[in-house]
Amino acid sequence: MSHRIVTFTLNPAYDLIGYCQNIELGDVNLVSTNDFLPAGKGINVAKVLCDLEHKVTASGFLGDLNREAFSHLFSQLGIEDKFSAIAGRTRINVKLTEESGSVTDLNFSGFTVDNNQWQSFAEQSLSFLSDAEIVVISGSLPKGIDLTAFSNWIAKIKTICPKVIFDSSRDALAAGLKAKPWLIKPNDKELEMLVGYSLSSIDEIKKAAFDLVSRGIENVIVSLGSKGALWVSKQEAWIAKPPKCKVTSTVGAGDTMVAGIVHGLLSNYSIKQTLIFACAVSALSVSQAGVGISDKTKLNEMIEQIEIIAG
Ligand SMILES: Nc1ncnc2c1ncn2[C@@H]1O[C@H](COP(=O)(O)OP(=O)(O)OP(=O)(O)O)[C@@H](O)[C@H]1O
Numbered sequence: 618m619s620h621r622i623v624t625f626t627l628n629p630a631y632d633l634i635g636y637c638q639n640i641e642l643g644d645v646n647l648v649s650t651n652d653f654l655p656a657g658k659g660i661n662v663a664k665v666l667c668d669l670e671h672k673v674t675a676s677g678f679l680g681d682l683n684r685e686a687f688s689h690l691f692s693q694l695g696i697e698d699k700f701s702a703i704a705g706r707t708r709i710n711v712k713l714t715e716e717s718g719s720v721t722d723l724n725f726s727g728f729t730v731d732n733n734q735w736q737s738f739a740e741q742s743l744s745f746l747s748d749a750e751i752v753v754i755s756g757s758l759p760k761g762i763d764l765t766a767f768s769n770w771i772a773k774i775k776t777i778c779p780k781v782i783f784d785s786s787r788d789a790l791a792a793g794l795k796a797k798p799w800l801i802k803p804n805d806k807e808l809e810m811l812v813g814y815s816l817s818s819i820d821e822i823k824k825a826a827f828d829l830v831s832r833g834i835e836n837v838i839v840s841l842g843s844k845g846a847l848w849v850s851k852q853e854a855w856i857a858k859p860p861k862c863k864v865t866s867t868v869g870a871g872d873t874m875v876a877g878i879v880h881g882l883l884s885n886y887s888i889k890q891t892l893i894f895a896c897a898v899s900a901l902s903v904s905q906a907g908v909g910i911s912d913k914t915k916l917n918e919m920i921e922q923i924e925i926i927a928g
């Protein structure tokens with residue numbers, strides 16, 4: 618048993634969020650601490666979905682030595698906790714915003730998952746997907762997980778729940794694609810990595826996304842930061858553009874977009890409406906420090922301001 622939405626975060630993190638006027642590499646930098654939050658991509662997705670009034674099951678690995686804030690978050694939001702314990706600590710990632718608005722991420726590697734731990738997790742995780750309509754697999758892989766085993770695990774999940782949404786980067790993204798997830802959400806840089814050449818215009822990005830669709834990924838959504846996002850499927854393509862937004866933090870904007878996509882799909886919105894909603898919810902998220910949607914009125918105002926163009 619599980620909820621309609623299951624999110625997997627194999628390599629969660631505490632996000633230590635700070636502000637540094639201007640980072641000087643190789644020097645001492647003074648940083649004011651803004652927050653220290655239990656996070657990681659799939660957990661951020663779950664958090665936003667809870668704010669949008671969905672029931673979510675969350676799974677992956679968590680270090681047993683610093684689990685408290687995660688357990689607290691899950692019980693506070695009513696997230697069903699299916700995480701497997703790993704001896705040791707969940708990593709801490711550092712996110713520094715500068716006066717210019719640019720964000721520097723220091724993402725640490727974190728714990729190692731050995732083969733036995735992976736095998737038992739992979740097997741057990743398939744046992745609670747019977748009610749899942751959408752499975753979200755987000756983020757990097759901990760050390761120790763074999764890329765082929767990871768790809769095979771996604772393929773098995775697809776046999777139980779065909780709608781797998783996958784959002785990762787680097788080697789894990791390339792490995793996960795071999796299982797042909799139903800929907801992927803790379804950003805433009807990740808798409809460049811996948812195709813192996815630079816993409817300098819929206820037409821080139823669209824063509825690269827179409828290539829992935831023709832290779833069997835049904836939906837490719839490319840997020841483009843302040844320029845919005847592009848959704849390409851076999852049948853249609855749309856580009857959504859947000860208005861100019863005041864940026865407080867872009868950390869988790871991509872995760873918020875994934876949550877918006879899940880919300881639209883489960884609400885039976887059209888692709889066009891789903892993209893508008895996902896673009897609005899993620900654009901709204903950059904104006905605030907943490908991940909989550911606190912103001913539904915602002916969300917409705919943002920939806921009205923999204924420009925949508927047939928691609
Ligand atoms: N400056 C901005 N103004 C308005 N909307 C934004 C801005 N930055 C991001 N967004 C919204 O958030 C979405 C996701 O952002 P982005 O493309 O940066 O994702 P990402 O690189 O996956 O992010 P993350 O680092 O969170 O994984 C964008 O498609 C857009 O809708």
Ligand SMILES: O=P(O)(O)OC[C@@]1(O)O[C@H](CO)[C@@H](O)[C@@H]1O
Nearest residue numbers: 630656657658710724756757869
């Ligand atoms: O190292 P990964 O798994 O790729 O990314 C981890 C991470 O940067 O993603 C989230 C923002 O999207 C943060 O909460 C977290 O620190």
